[in-house]
Amino acid sequence: MEQIIIFIILAVLGYTAGTLAERKHYRSIETRERRYLNLPAVTTKKESFKESEVENAILVSGNAVISLDYFKRILAGLRNIFGGEVVSYETLIDRARREAILRMKEKAGRADVILNLRIETSSIGQTANKRNTIGSIEAIAYGTAITLKKT
Amino acid sequence: MILTNIESVPGKSIVEHYGLVSGSTVRAKHVGRDIMAGLKNIVGGELTGYTELLHDSRQQATDRMTEQARQLGANAIVNVRFATSAVAQGASELYVYGTAVRVE
Amino acid sequence: MKYVPKELRGNVNVSRTSPLKEFAILLGGILGIVIVVYAALGIALDLVVTSLPVSIEQKLGSLYSSVYEDSEVTPAGTALQLMLDRLAAEIPTNKDSVQPPPEYKIHIIANTRENALALPGGNIVIFSALVKGAGSKNELAFVLAHELGHFANRDHLRGLGRRLVLLAASAALFGGDSRVSGFIMNSLLSVEMKFSQHQESAADLWALDLLNRRYGHVAGATDFFKRMSKQENRGRFSYYFATHPFPENRIRTLEKKIEEKEYLLKDKTLLDAVFKN
Numbered sequence: 001m002e003q004i005i006i007f008i009i010l011a012v013l014g015y016t017a018g019t020l021a022e023r024k025h026y027r028s029i030e031t032r033e034r035r036y037l038n039l040p041a042v043t044t045k046k047e048s049f050k051e052s053e054v055e056n057a058i059l060v061s062g063n064a065v066i067s068l069d070y071f072k073r074i075l076a077g078l079r080n081i082f083g084g085e086v087v088s089y090e091t092l093i094d095r096a097r098r099e100a101i102l103r104m105k106e107k108a109g110r111a112d113v114i115l116n117l118r119i120e121t122s123s124i125g126q127t128a129n130k131r132n133t134i135g136s137i138e139a140i141a142y143g144t145a146i147t148l149k150k151t
Numbered sequence: 152m153i154l155t156n157i158e159s160v161p162g163k164s165i166v167e168h169y170g171l172v173s174g175s176t177v178r179a180k181h182v183g184r185d186i187m188a189g190l191k192n193i194v195g196g197e198l199t200g201y202t203e204l205l206h207d208s209r210q211q212a213t214d215r216m217t218e219q220a221r222q223l224g225a226n227a228i229v230n231v232r233f234a235t236s237a238v239a240q241g242a243s244e245l246y247v248y249g250t251a252v253r254v255e
Numbered sequence: 256m257k258y259v260p261k262e263l264r265g266n267v268n269v270s271r272t273s274p275l276k277e278f279a280i281l282l283g284g285i286l287g288i289v290i291v292v293y294a295a296l297g298i299a300l301d302l303v304v305t306s307l308p309v310s311i312e313q314k315l316g317s318l319y320s321s322v323y324e325d326s327e328v329t330p331a332g333t334a335l336q337l338m339l340d341r342l343a344a345e346i347p348t349n350k351d352s353v354q355p356p357p358e359y360k361i362h363i364i365a366n367t368r369e370n371a372l373a374l375p376g377g378n379i380v381i382f383s384a385l386v387k388g389a390g391s392k393n394e395l396a397f398v399l400a401h402e403l404g405h406f407a408n409r410d411h412l413r414g415l416g417r418r419l420v421l422l423a424a425s426a427a428l429f430g431g432d433s434r435v436s437g438f439i440m441n442s443l444l445s446v447e448m449k450f451s452q453h454q455e456s457a458a459d460l461w462a463l464d465l466l467n468r469r470y471g472h473v474a475g476a477t478d479f480f481k482r483m484s485k486q487e488n489r490g491r492f493s494y495y496f497a498t499h500p501f502p503e504n505r506i507r508t509l510e511k512k513i514e515e516k517e518y519l520l521k522d523k524t525l526l527d528a529v530f531k532n
Contacts, residue, residue, distance in 0.1 A: 034262065037262060040260070041171050042170060042230075043171065043248065045158060046158055048256040072274065075274055075278050076242070078278070078285060079179050080179045082285075083180045083184065084178065085179075085270070086177040086178065086238075087274070087277060089177040089238055090177060093177065093238070093246075094269055097246075113258070119234070120236075121236045121246065122236060165256045166257070167257050167258070167259045168257075168258055169258075169259055170261075174267065215267040215268055222263060224261065
């Protein structure tokens with residue numbers, strides 16, 4: 001009885017707080033993405049500039065660890081039995097990755113382009129050693145920020 | 152949509168690029184497949200159930216990336232990379248990303 | 256190659272589905288499967304339980320011996336044992352019914368809760384508070400008869416078996432994921448509890464018949480529940496999840512049966528001094 005009540009409280013709390021936090025995070029991601037729209041991050045290694053135009057090139061990286069709320073965790077657990085698309089993980093990974101890219105861009109300062117971008121994801125957190133649960137996931141984005149000489 | 156995992160599209164020249172595009176999907180296999188795979192693990196060999204599952208999911212992730220590129224007005228994605236990570240037991244995430252470009 | 260900044264609208268990597276809807280579908284599916292499996296195993300178990308030989312039941316009973324091994328032989332225990340033996344002698348013998356345990360044994364253990372248990376092997380465990388709190392001999396007789404009713408209906412084995420089935424099914428489905436299996440277990444438990452409430456009511460009615468056969472009247476049958484309903488001010492809601500029905504419902508059912516069968520209500524026998532210490 002008590003367990004059911006605790007479960008319901010946690011699930012409702014997880015759902016409402018989780019949804020609100022997610023919405024807020026997405027708003028922040030979208031505004032910042034607009035701000036950095038002029039700093040492209042690409043997976044290619046070449047750009048249309050000459051060697052002589054480059055002022056400096058530095059390695060930049062950004063990472064973010066995002067955790068799943070209680071409700072979505074239960075949802076994913078249930079989904080694991082039936083198989084199929086685990087929709088509840090989608091926003092988690094999407095947010096972590098976009099946040100990591102944004103943090104990388106923030107570190108790039110006044111760079112003009114980030115080349116050879118790579119993104120990696122891993123599940124970490126207190127439950128990382130127990131493979132059957134997901135605590136949280138980490139996304140890391142890294143690339144080479146190129147600043148061109150201003151004429 | 153042309154997809155390559157090299158810097159360019161051979162025979163064409165890149166005119167414009169639109170930055171990063173990516174697609175991802177998380178898939179879980181059902182308990183039945185788990186049990187079958189467990190049995191198969193005893194004798195080894197290919198786990199066809201998983202091969203199919205991962206192939207389908209990767210296809211879906213690629214479709215999502217292509218959809219993003221199309222939205223941006225690109226007609227090719229260069230330097231495409233695939234990444235797979237296990238986010239939880241029985242669920243893996245397929246991620247594909249590349250640079251959206253317009254070639255002529 | 257020139258960079259053209261363009262903004263992405265929408266998000267193709269996130270599905271636009273309602274998590275609540277998904278949750279409802281998945282939960283419904285899993286509960287459906289589990290309930291079907293549970294019911295099937297439960298039916299199979301009932302068949303096993305009714306034909307379980309006494310020797311195996313005795314062995315099962317010894318598994319529980321730790322519950323009552325601390326109990327000592329007290330005057331109250333001896334007096335209760337005597338009452339129990341006389342009640343048991345009145346149990347109707349039916350050729351079709353299963354073999355009852357060869358003997359019933361009373362164990363009084365120190366506990367502040369007022370409760371009694373029927374354990375495999377004919378062992379009846381009575382918490383000391385129940386004996387001290389009882390108002391009359393008739394009240395105690397009803398409690399004993401109720402536990403005998405559980406034995407007659409093989410509830411003591413059924414409960415054990417169902418719980419085992421539940422655990423096995425949950426472990427097979429969810430493995431080590433304790434969060435999900437804990438939740439499913441809890442939801443199933445309320446089904447289990449309803450089942451168990453039904454057993455309790457059946458044992459109540461069975462006890463009423465036995466009491467009438469032994470004493471020729473059924474005075475005091477509802478006393479225990481009356482005391483319980485006065486003591487407990489738990490809401491009716493919590494009984495939805497409890498193993499035992501709401502005491503007032505039990506009283507009502509018993510009174511209806513008394514009226515139906517036209518059982519007599521004679522004077523109650525007060526408790527001897529031995530029960531009070």
